[in-house]
Amino acid sequence: MAFLRLFIAFLKIGAFSFGGGYAMLPLIEEEIVYINQWLTHSEFIDIIAISEMSPGPIAINAATFVGFRYLGVMGSIVATIGVVFTSFVLVTGLARIIIKYYDSYIVKGIFAGIRPAVIGLIAAACVSLFKTSITDVKSLLIGLAILGILYKTKLHPIGVILLSGIMGIVVYSI
């Protein structure tokens, strides 16, 4: 019963949060802190801090964390499956249709409009991340250094992330 409630709570979170990332937080808070009271408000704030230290989508991080706190490792598995379940059903369903009708003029037309829009979307995400990430001269310098490295070399994004982390430790230790 407890497992079922956990599953359903995260099924709802996965099914009703559009936009991903921090846009999912209010819904997660509603389910976890107010409706089911699995975490206190300050424990919920911890999730955000932990999510910043952990890779992967914040919704997955929250699911794993809450499930683990509430019902151990099995709980974290159940909550994580719950949060990705709707995505899996919807994306594979829609992908099937899109692949089948890829050459129809409707799908072609829709993508003709969407493709350039996604460039704008990613650029907008870049601007909002810039506002929250570049907060002082040191972070600006790291950003510019990495931009230069990306422009001049073909360094893998994973190498870039590790390098920038080391730069952070060096720059902020001074």
Next chain:
Amino acid sequence: MKKYLSLFWIFFKVGAFTFGGGYAMVPIIQKEIVENAELIENEEFLDIIAVSQSLPGAIAVNTTIFVGFKLYGILGALMALLGTVLPSFLIILVLATFYNFIKDIPSIQMFFHGVRPAIVALIFMAALKLGKAIERKTFNLIIAVTAFIAIAVFNVHPIFTIIACATAGLVYTKRKEKENGVS
């Protein structure tokens, strides 16, 4: 079997290094799937991101499932999803257990202070590369700039922006086909 394992491994890397929200996975998937493995093209990748953004759930998860499904069907989608989710799952289990020790280590905070501006640079370069992949014509430029301003300046929700641009694309394509006499 080998193709499923290599798909799993690619997305394991994506899951392990996606810091800073959904779009942070764009440069890694682009490098691994588009440039190195050449499994899909930049244009298709844009379509996949658009669909992933329009559905509920985390963008990185939706993108992963779509890429896996497009390459190797349902099993491909499952393997890719497992790969993306597993690193974050394991790390959270460790963090949840040791959080009280870890949160006070200053160099961990500094590491992530350094990573954040790098994510901005990575996403910026990914947007440039994706921009080069689409045809240079006035329609594309207008749509990209309008979508950017709508979201960055006027805070329009991305889903409404995508729906509006899809409609514009549909009208534009239909008109073009009429002009060319294709029915």
